[in-house]
Amino acid sequence: xxxxxxxxxxxxxxxxxxxxxxxxxxxxxxxxxxxxxxxxxxxxxxxxxxxxxxxxxxxxxxxxxxxxxxxxxxxxxxxxxxxxxxxxxxxxxxxxxxxxxxxxxxxxxxxxxxxxxxxxxxxxxxxxxxxxxxxxxxxxxxxxxxxxxxxxxxxxxxxxxxxxxxxxxxxxxxxxxxxxxxxxxxxxxxxxxxxxxxxxxxxxxxxxxxxxxxxxxxxxxxxxxxxxxxxxxxxxxxxxxxxxxxxxxxxxxxxxxxxxxxxxxxxxxxxxxxxxxxxxxxxxxxxxxxxxxxxxxxxxxxxxxxxxxxxxxx
Amino acid sequence: xxxxxxxxxxxxxxxxxxxxxxxxxxxxxxxxxxxxxxxxxxxxxxxxxxxxxxxxxxxxxxxxxxxxxxxxxxxxxxxxxxxxxxxxxxxxxxxxxxxxxxxxxxxxx
Numbered sequence: 148x149x150x151x152x153x154x155x156x157x158x159x160x161x162x163x164x165x166x167x168x169x170x171x172x173x174x175x176x177x178x179x180x181x182x183x184x185x186x187x188x189x190x191x192x193x194x195x196x197x198x199x200x201x202x203x204x205x206x207x208x209x210x211x212x213x214x215x216x217x218x219x220x221x222x223x224x225x226x227x228x229x230x231x232x233x234x235x236x237x238x239x240x241x242x243x244x245x246x247x248x249x250x251x252x253x254x255x256x257x258x259x260x261x262x263x264x265x266x267x268x269x270x271x272x273x274x275x276x277x278x279x280x281x282x283x284x285x286x287x288x289x290x291x292x293x294x295x296x297x298x299x300x301x302x303x304x305x306x307x308x309x310x311x312x313x314x315x316x317x318x319x320x321x322x323x324x325x326x327x328x329x330x331x332x333x334x335x336x337x338x339x340x341x342x343x344x345x346x347x348x349x350x351x352x353x354x355x356x357x358x359x360x361x362x363x364x365x366x367x368x369x370x371x372x373x374x375x376x377x378x379x380x381x382x383x384x385x386x387x388x389x390x391x392x393x394x395x396x397x398x399x400x401x402x403x404x405x406x407x408x409x410x411x412x413x414x415x416x417x418x419x420x421x422x423x424x425x426x427x428x429x430x431x432x433x434x435x436x437x438x439x440x441x442x443x444x445x446x447x448x449x450x451x452x453x454x455x456x457x458x459x460x461x
Numbered sequence: 462x463x464x465x466x467x468x469x470x471x472x473x474x475x476x477x478x479x480x481x482x483x484x485x486x487x488x489x490x491x492x493x494x495x496x497x498x499x500x501x502x503x504x505x506x507x508x509x510x511x512x513x514x515x516x517x518x519x520x521x522x523x524x525x526x527x528x529x530x531x532x533x534x535x536x537x538x539x540x541x542x543x544x545x546x547x548x549x550x551x552x553x554x555x556x557x558x559x560x561x562x563x564x565x566x567x568x569x570x
Contacts, residue, residue, distance in 0.1 A: 173536070180534050182527050182549060193534070278488045280526070297466065317466040323473050329553070331523045332471040349488065352471070353523070363564045370561050419477050427565050 148253045150225035153199035153212060161217060165204070172200040198251050208259055227257055273343035283332075283352040285322060287359045287369075291391040291416055293324035300350075320352075325417030327367055328356045361389060367422025369415045374431045375399060390414045390424050397426065405430040474519030479508065482515040489525055499525065504543045524550075 154161050157171045179186060179193040186192065202208045219225065251259075283298065300316045318337065326332065331351050338348025356364060363370040373388055383401030387394050388411075395411060407428045415422025435441045472478065486493055497512055499505055505524060507515035524546060532542045 176535050180531065182530055182534075183545070197534075275487065277490075319466050319468045321468070321470050323471060326473050326475075328557075329523075330520070331474040333474055334469045334471055337467070337469055351474075351522070351526075363561045365557055365561050370565060372565050418475065 148225050148257060150219040150221065150223045151195070151198070151252060151254045152219065152221040153202050155221055156195050156199040157203060159203075161213070168200070168203050172196065172204070194250075195252075198255050201251070202255070202259070211258065225254060273345045274341060275345045276339035276341040276348035278348040278351060279338040280351045280353070282355050283320070283322075284355045284357055285326070286357045287362055287364060287391060287416075289322055290326050290354070290356065290364075291324060294322045296320045296322055325367075325421075326354050327416055327418070328354060328364060330354050362391065364416065367416045367418055367420075369422065369424045370427065371424060372427045372429050374429045375403070377430055377432065380404065380428065380430050388426060391416070399428065403428055474522055476518050476520065478519040479516040480519060480522055482507065482512055482517070485517055485522060485525065488522065489529055491525070491529065496525075498539055499528070499543075502539055502543050504528065504546070 154163070157168060157175065159167055159171050163171070175196050176193070178184060179189045179196055181190045181193055184193070202212050215228070281300070283296070285294070285296070288294075289296070297317060297319050300318060301313060318334070320332075320334065322332070331353050334350040334352065336347045337350035340347045361371060369391060371388065371390075373386065375384070375386070379386075379399060380403040381401065383403070384399050386397050386399055388397050390411060392414060395414065397409065397411060399409070405428060409426040409428070411424040411426065413421045414424035433440065435444050474480075480488075482493065482496060485491070486496055493512055496515075500507055500515075505517055505521040507517050509515045527549070528542050528546050531537060531545050532539065535542075535545075537545070
């Protein structure tokens with residue numbers, strides 16, 4: 148088990164007052180709150196912060212923590228002193244809910260474990276298990292067609308003595324067709340187990356899409372850039388384009404321009420009302436790589452009196 | 462430690478499904494009075510006339526969950542948290558747009 152330097156996590160001195168600790172918490176909480184933060188390790192840091200604040204805001208826990216002394220370094224291997232547990236009272240703490248969603252570290256649990264955990268005296272009480280929340284990454288293809296996915300879940304489960312122990316569970320999830328980025332799916336009864344024979348909670352998974360090399364989803368709609376030649380754009384043509392459901396034929400009208408958007412109705416992600424696929428045309432200029440090609444371009448420049456900048460007055 | 466695979470069916474919390482007020486409260490650890498406050502704030506819109514018959518569209522659960530995490534984690538009041546969630550949703554939407562537009566500008570190789 149690693150020692151945690153709660154003062155360092157909160158960026159305050161060991162002698163910091165309660166107000167200063169509260170200010171530091173507020174400031175860092177806004178910085179690392181997982182719903183707000185773009186920091187890569189935000190969730191982890193927010194959890195650490197919640198744990199640090201849980202200890203430092205409570206005079207009793209803080210005093211017990213301070214009692215360990217200041218010689219410890221962060222992440223140093225830690226074993227509690229032999230007299231630990233005798234000197235502190237087992238007073239319960241009802242908690243503020245600041246860290247209610249969080250699992251504390253082994254370090255915290257060892258120091259402030261069950262005696263300090265108020266509100267968890269649920270033995271013998273009938274209580275539905277908590278809902279749990281996680282993310283699941285799916286490919287666009289899986290979202291379009293639906294899929295069966297096998298996932299491993301690391302879960303904390305309450306053991307017979309009321310403590311929490313880690314366990315892994317394997318679930319095969321039937322992902323329905325037509326889900327979109329950010330949507331939640333619910334797996335009934337797959338959350339934390341209940342106590343006293345009460346039912347388990349539910350598991351909620353938030354859907355995240357894997358990036359796709361061609362298709363860019365936006366809600367139910369799909370965007371795709373399709374390169375075309377200048378003559379296809381000028382004369383119009385029939386193109387074959389990929390969609391999530393397979394190749395489709397699409398008409399490009401004569402006189403199309405780069406950046407122009409065409410719609411393939413109902414070719415996006417499904418659902419009650421299926422999204423559309425948008426095609427953005429991108430005109431590609433063939434390279435003037437050979438003498439013949441150069442000559443062709445020169446002939447065009449002579450024979451096409453075309454100024455694309457006329458609207459700029461130049 | 463037993464290793465068995467459980468097959469489960471997923472329900473998508475989209476606009477087509479609804480969740481009852483009771484289930485929503487239980488799932489979020491929310492008092493009905495707090496849910497009423499969220500409705501009065503115009504944050505979520507129920508179907509039905511009275512709180513005991515209310516039901517909510519599926520996405521309400523995620524919105525309320527984010528709202529509660531912000532309230533509890535940052536210790537802000539309801540109106541502030543509602544504003545934060547709505548701004549965050551706007552930001553998410555704009556980021557999605559920007560990413561889609563950047564991809565379109567980058568275009569084909």
